[in-house]
Amino acid sequence: MRPKASLAVAAALCISLALAACGPNNSSAGGAQNWPRKGKPVELIVSFAPGGAVDTAARLVAPILEKELGTNVEVVNKPGAGGQIGYTALTSAKPDGYTIGATGSPSVVVSPLDKSRGAKYTRDSFQPLGMQVIDPAVVGVAPDSPYNSLQDLIDAAKKTPSKITASTTGIQTGEHFAAVDIEQKTGAKFALVHFSEGASQATAAFLGGHVQVYIGSASDVTDLVKQKKIKLLGVMGEQRSEFLPDTPTFKEQGVDVISATARGYSAPAGLPAEVATKLEAALKKAIEDPAVESKMKALGLQTNYLSADEYKKFWGEQEETVKAVLPLVAKK
Amino acid sequence: MDVVNELLGGFAAALSPQNLLFAFIGCLVGTLIGVLPGIGPVAGVALLIPLTLNLEPTSAIIMLAAIFYGTAYGGTITSVLLNTPGEAASAITTIDGYAMTKKGRAGVALTIAAVGSFVGGVVATIGLVIAARPLGSLGLKIGPPEFFGLMVVGISLLVALAGKSMVRALISGVLGLLIAMVGIDPVAGAPRFTFGSDRLLDGVSFVAVIVGLFGLSEILMTATGGRNHPLTPGMRGLLPTRTDLRRSAPAILRGTGVGFLLGLIPGMTGSVSSLLSYGAERKFSRYRDELGSGAVEGVAGPETANNAHANGALIPLFTLGIPASPTIAVLMGAFLQQGLTPGPTLFTEHSEVAWAIIASLFIGNVILLVLNVPLVRLWTAILRIPEKILTALILLFLVIGSYTINYSVFDVFVMILFGVVGLAMRRLDIPLAPLVLTVVLGPLMERSLRESLDISQGSFTIFLTRPLTVVLLVIGVLIAASPLLRLRKPAALNEDPET
Amino acid sequence: MEMLAGNKAAPEADRSKPAQRPVGAWVAQAVLIVLAAYVVISARGLGIWLPQGPGPGFFPLVLAVALVLLSVAWFIQTRRAAAGSPAKDAYPWRRPAITIASLVVLAAVLNVLGFQASMLLFLLFHLKVMGRRGWLTSVVIAVAGSIGAFYLFNDFLLVPLPYATVPPLTWLGV
Incomplete structure (x- = not known):
């Protein structure tokens, strides 16, 4: 028994040492030109829980990135605090190309602007690599509602201020900003109900007739539209959504409000130029891959690739809008 | 009938050898993963989604649904045997489950949990088949004010959880509510009691709290010599006796009702169901005085409720496309990755897939039962590991379990802190259950209050003008006041004829 | 029968031990009151009441007050009970x-x-x-x-x- 057992221990030790030796070797940091080193995985941080839209998109993109980069891409979920935990992890990682992350706005834009959240990053901590989707916000009412156009709704909300209830998916979310922006520009006033658990809670309350107006993302309502459970009054995109061709934009109806959730990928700032170029090219390939695009379409998400520079510009514009509205949505 | 035909078609598809195999693998893998620390149903399903991407949609969903049941049941195993809840919904099971283990009745507890889960799951699935649409809209009737009313009923069950001292039970409950206050508040979005740490913006991790409170504090008690040879599993009574079954039946019935109805309500989680079911047992069971010291009802009720909840929660998913709980949200993610949009359109656009999945829910529940009852013997063998070694292994479990919640050491520290708190509470005879109840219900209550008042723009009359809300609030007040009504009942009158 | 078994599993109180001061409970009561005080102070900074009902600090404030009252009630209980109650074993730290x-x-x-x-x-x-x-x-x-x-x-x-x-x-x- 004894020799056998000690043999087992020896074997276990040998195996573990052998395995350990195979592990990634971080000590010799290779130059940017031979990035990515074979066998060293690239970590893709998703700042939201598994199963959500951001996670799903990242997991669709990851296999193609692997092929393009020639190394493993591991999707790591670091959910919490509306993305802040994951964004902190991303921006505090070494800008060596081995850590990238999914970034979604407005969460990534808002969290550093609101001082009370104590975020340790700013916009400059991120280096945008490419944008994947843009999901415009929509406003809808129940099918049997008396409001048939955006103007009807706005007139009613002016006549009886703070009486018409409207859902958002939480305080300081894109929907909240959009609602306040509408109020700002039209003089209407809604009774905003913040469903801090997110879109599904808001949808349930809307379908149950507990709130009158639904403010949410286009991707969340495409199925409801098919079921004829919601009457959309307007979409807050530059153009009409491909999924909702019959819904006029706000601009068409004379209300200058643009609001959308945008999702893309970024690295910590300070990436070597060669690495950035490689990553951007690989991401473009992955995002525009037909199979990925069609799966995204099934999710109700229109692929809208923007290059790193364009994404950066878009980010800046969104920050300006948020800054303008932020005092109005700030804590009372 | 149409439904019958389509369901039979579904069974034909689901019973194909290939799909049966996937259901079986799913249950087995799910159970094993559920036994591993920290990985509950949410993480379990999320982890294994990539493995199913290359399967055809029906097989993939069948396997994931099976994994989902499996992990839920696996979580129960560690709750009962090691006093370490594998997932949030099994937290309350530790109280009587582990007490049964101490009495050498671990096998009975696990078997009853499997039977209860089976009954709850099957009844809820039958509900899904025969009345999905009306039930789905029933869930929608619960708006924020009604939700608040339900939470008041839940919190009022605190009084039922009091052991020897109402004061100490209330202290435990208030502490739970205070813990629940940590994080970004639902009112104004301001960080509360976060001490400037962004790790706390989401609040204290519930799993870390219960793992420390129950699991670690138990180990610390052992280290003080507080428990004398608790882990001597009498292999006798591996199977429940007739008395066990007779006593479990009403608890299983109540658990099915509680879990199924709460499962219909969007925003309710499985842990609410298991907690309320436990509270209901403490309040209404004939054997309520035994609860807490290893009564079979304390396992049968919550375990039934959480599986009935899990299956009931599929109704809002199938009828409305709304994921009613985080676990269902992950499952919904799996649907979406397969190019299926859950909701009523699923039945019009992919009718065969939809019915095959429903049929597989029945099959999954059956497999779970036939797989786990024989395995009970294997699981209870864990208890034969010498205590010192088991202690080290449980510590390993606790650390991995709390680390993997958010992949952060922060939660390990939270777990340790609550281990110490749990030790202090046990030493001072402050019951743990009220704290668990309020940690879960507190945030839901505050949130629904906030949403209600947003709707009414600050007017409290919203709680008095909606009949269902009024009924719920009255029930809550009655339960809360019940100890006052029969406060000084002589001990002699308390005797149950059965005991 | 089952009743008896249930009691046996309950805490390890030994009724023969002499009475002892419940120091542990007193420490706990003090800790709870300090905690409550901290909560009250921070709750005031959070805002107690808003136009739309309770503010972020409302519930913490109510809970803290409840905690103080409960701790005092517990203290009175322990004082009353201290005389007759059995002491617990010395705690092996x-x-x-x-x-x-x-x-x-x-x-x-x-x-x-x-x-x-x-x-x-x-x-x-x-x-x-x-x-x-x-x-x-x-x-x-x-x-x-x-x-x-x-x-x-x-x-x-x-x-x-x-x-x-x-x-x-x-x-x-x-």
Whole structure:
């Protein structure tokens, strides 16, 4: 028994040492030109829980990135605090190309602007690599509602201020900003109900007739539209959504409000130029891959690739809008 | 009938050898993963989604649904045997489950949990088949004010959880509510009691709290010599006796009702169901005085409720496309990755897939039962590991379990802190259950209050003008006041004829 | 019958011990009141009442007040009960204190030494030193629980556990 057992221990030790030796070797940091080193995985941080839209998109993109980069891409979920935990992890990682992350706005834009959240990053901590989707916000009412156009709704909300209830998916979310922006520009006033658990809670309350107006993302309502459970009054995109061709934009109806959730990928700032170029090219390939695009379409998400520079510009514009509205949505 | 035909078609598809195999693998893998620390149903399903991407949609969903049941049941195993809840919904099971283990009745507890889960799951699935649409809209009737009313009923069950001292039970409950206050508040979005740490913006991790409170504090008690040879599993009574079954039946019935109805309500989680079911047992069971010291009802009720909840929660998913709980949200993610949009359109656009999945829910529940009852013997063998070694292994479990919640050491520290708190509470005879109840219900209550008042723009009359809300609030007040009504009942009158 | 069994499993109170001051309870009451005071102070900064009902600080304030009242009630109870109640066994602090300390150390070094090395040492400590197991059992279980668990989680389940961040462990890639 004894020799056998000690043999087992020896074997276990040998195996573990052998395995350990195979592990990634971080000590010799290779130059940017031979990035990515074979066998060293690239970590893709998703700042939201598994199963959500951001996670799903990242997991669709990851296999193609692997092929393009020639190394493993591991999707790591670091959910919490509306993305802040994951964004902190991303921006505090070494800008060596081995850590990238999914970034979604407005969460990534808002969290550093609101001082009370104590975020340790700013916009400059991120280096945008490419944008994947843009999901415009929509406003809808129940099918049997008396409001048939955006103007009807706005007139009613002016006549009886703070009486018409409207859902958002939480305080300081894109929907909240959009609602306040509408109020700002039209003089209407809604009774905003913040469903801090997110879109599904808001949808349930809307379908149950507990709130009158639904403010949410286009991707969340495409199925409801098919079921004829919601009457959309307007979409807050530059153009009409491909999924909702019959819904006029706000601009068409004379209300200058643009609001959308945008999702893309970024690295910590300070990436070597060669690495950035490689990553951007690989991401473009992955995002525009037909199979990925069609799966995204099934999710109700229109692929809208923007290059790193364009994404950066878009980010800046969104920050300006948020800054303008932020005092109005700030804590009372 | 149409439904019958389509369901039979579904069974034909689901019973194909290939799909049966996937259901079986799913249950087995799910159970094993559920036994591993920290990985509950949410993480379990999320982890294994990539493995199913290359399967055809029906097989993939069948396997994931099976994994989902499996992990839920696996979580129960560690709750009962090691006093370490594998997932949030099994937290309350530790109280009587582990007490049964101490009495050498671990096998009975696990078997009853499997039977209860089976009954709850099957009844809820039958509900899904025969009345999905009306039930789905029933869930929608619960708006924020009604939700608040339900939470008041839940919190009022605190009084039922009091052991020897109402004061100490209330202290435990208030502490739970205070813990629940940590994080970004639902009112104004301001960080509360976060001490400037962004790790706390989401609040204290519930799993870390219960793992420390129950699991670690138990180990610390052992280290003080507080428990004398608790882990001597009498292999006798591996199977429940007739008395066990007779006593479990009403608890299983109540658990099915509680879990199924709460499962219909969007925003309710499985842990609410298991907690309320436990509270209901403490309040209404004939054997309520035994609860807490290893009564079979304390396992049968919550375990039934959480599986009935899990299956009931599929109704809002199938009828409305709304994921009613985080676990269902992950499952919904799996649907979406397969190019299926859950909701009523699923039945019009992919009718065969939809019915095959429903049929597989029945099959999954059956497999779970036939797989786990024989395995009970294997699981209870864990208890034969010498205590010192088991202690080290449980510590390993606790650390991995709390680390993997958010992949952060922060939660390990939270777990340790609550281990110490749990030790202090046990030493001072402050019951743990009220704290668990309020940690879960507190945030839901505050949130629904906030949403209600947003709707009414600050007017409290919203709680008095909606009949269902009024009924719920009255029930809550009655339960809360019940100890006052029969406060000084002589001990002699308390005797149950059965005991 | 079952009733009796139930009582046996309940806490280990020994009715024959002489009465003792419930110092533990008093300490706990003091801690709770300090906690409540802290909550009251921070709640005031959060805003108690808003136009739309209770503000972020409302519930903490109510809870803190409740906690104070309950602690006082508990204090009165313990004072009343102290006279007649049995004392608990003297509390053997050593082992639980060591367990807690070992966990704190483990958590502190987890991100530095990595999961494998720190858990290996932790398990060896608990098996060999605390558990007084033989070397063989200790080493086998410790290796399985650290290196084995690491590969199970990291490679098979794709659940990342921490790697070491200091040399020379980083050279080994653990």
